[in-house]
Amino acid sequence: MGILRQLGGQGNDNVNVRIDIPPLLRHHTNGVTTAEVNGSTVGDCLNNFVRQYPGTKKRLFDKNGKLLRYVEIYVNGETTYPEELTRQVNDEDEISIVYLISGG
DSSP: HHHHHHHSSSSOOOOOEEEEEGGGGGGGGTTTTEEEEEBBHHHHOOOOHHHHHHGGOOOOBBBSSSSSSTTEEEEEEETTTTGGOBBBOOOOEEEEEEEEOOOO
């Protein structure tokens, strides 16, 4: 069992969720803009997404399997912070991956 699976939760893969793929990740998905994945939590869904598109892993997670500090996850337009990877999802939910940008 991988780190992402451990963080993901129960592992009930019966829920179908859509992930909106941001432009920053699309070169790792051959231009695909959305992905259908299964999972019971955000972590399960992202783990399954990374399995489909392995090149996205280092753009989402650090070496310990935690979300990168500048990655924000939304479910149906609502932030998942601070639950993030353990947040439960429901059938037909939509996950959005947002990269926080700062500047000066």
